[in-house]
Amino acid sequence: MKVGIIGCGTIGSKLAEHIDKDLRGRARVTALSDIDGKNAKKLSAKLRSRPKVGPVERLIRSVDLVIEAASPKISGDVARKAVNAGKDVMVMSTGGLLKSYRSLFELAKKRKAHIYLPSGAICGLDGLKGAKFSGISKVTLTTRKPPEGLKGAPYVIRHNINLGKIKSEKVLFEGDAFRAMEGFPANINVAATLSLCGIGPGKTRVKIIASPSIKRNIHEIEVEGSFGKLVTRTENIPSPDNPKTSYMAILSAMATLDGILESVTIGT
Ligand SMILES: NC(=O)c1ccc[n+]([C@@H]2O[C@H](COP(=O)([O-])OP(=O)(O)OC[C@H]3O[C@@H](n4cnc5c(N)ncnc54)[C@H](O)[C@@H]3O)[C@@H](O)[C@H]2O)c1
Numbered sequence: 001m002k003v004g005i006i007g008c009g010t011i012g013s014k015l016a017e018h019i020d021k022d023l024r025g026r027a028r029v030t031a032l033s034d035i036d037g038k039n040a041k042k043l044s045a046k047l048r049s050r051p052k053v054g055p056v057e058r059l060i061r062s063v064d065l066v067i068e069a070a071s072p073k074i075s076g077d078v079a080r081k082a083v084n085a086g087k088d089v090m091v092m093s094t095g096g097l098l099k100s101y102r103s104l105f106e107l108a109k110k111r112k113a114h115i116y117l118p119s120g121a122i123c124g125l126d127g128l129k130g131a132k133f134s135g136i137s138k139v140t141l142t143t144r145k146p147p148e149g150l151k152g153a154p155y156v157i158r159h160n161i162n163l164g165k166i167k168s169e170k171v172l173f174e175g176d177a178f179r180a181m182e183g184f185p186a187n188i189n190v191a192a193t194l195s196l197c198g199i200g201p202g203k204t205r206v207k208i209i210a211s212p213s214i215k216r217n218i219h220e221i222e223v224e225g226s227f228g229k230l231v232t233r234t235e236n237i238p239s240p241d242n243p244k245t246s247y248m249a250i251l252s253a254m255a256t257l258d259g260i261l262e263s264v265t266i267g268t
Pocket of ligand 1: 006007008010011033035036069070071073074091092093118119121187189190193241242245246249
């Protein structure tokens with residue numbers, strides 16, 4: 001399987017190295033793209049497969065699987081271009097899909113292409129998928145992050161929130177997944193993934209809490225329905241290169257990749 005990676009930062013680099021080392025003979029990184037050409041060239045030089053560096057359109061034409069690990073600003077467009085060309089695509093910046101996910105999913109069906117959205121830094125999507133076959137009455141995500149992990153978020157800037165002055169737990173945001181993504185596009189892709197897996201962005205409730213006493217990104221999920229109740233809590237260690245990205249997000253993308261290549265599927 002020829003793989004192209006768009007976005008050669010924390011996640012893109014780790015996935016490229018995983019494919020290069022651990023998936024030898026089954027998958028090969030053949031193309032890279034990044035808005036900052038230096039990042040792509042540096043990564044290419046580290047890989048045994050010496051992938052070509054170039055624009056997104058050329059990458060999509062040349063590979064079997066496109067991996068987006070760049071930004072919610074381009075993820076929707078990348079996914080649309082990939083599936084339109086009949087290519088499979090794994091999207092990390094899931095928040096960028098929310099605006100027009102229905103037409104994107106329809107297009108993928110028509111073009112017989114697959115869209116893969118890894119669970120990222122949350123656990124519980126397996127149960128939620130099963131629960132969808134019965135009635136679901138509620139899906140909520142409560143996220144606790146150290147205040148510095150929310151730096152630069154449009155919601156924080158718009159509301160003039162001084163993160164440095166937060167001395168005890170403070171609820172910054174409560175609302176649906178659409179509004180969570182608008183306010184925190186780089187921090188809360190998990191809300192988008194959870195909502196797309198479950199009852200949709202308009203019905204999925206999200207609470208974001210800044211907590212100065214924690215060092216981990218903590219995501220709690222609650223799902224209620226005819227099946228009963230599901231509660232998960234994931235305490236994520238931030239990745240050393242990018243504190244906004246949990247290490248688990250990288251591991252979950254590796255697992256999704258392995259799942260694409262394996263012939264046995266375990267878990268829902
Ligand atoms: N699904 C999840 O659970 C989850 C978890 C963590 C991060 N993410 C998302 O995954 C993406 C990658 O995360 P990361 O930690 O690797 O980020 P990062 O900042 O370490 O790397 C991003 C890379 O993409 C490049 N890039 C940025 N904008 C681009 C554009 N418009 N076109 C091409 N390249 C571009 C940057 O130059 C950089 O090399 C981010 O959007 C992040 O929000 C998703």
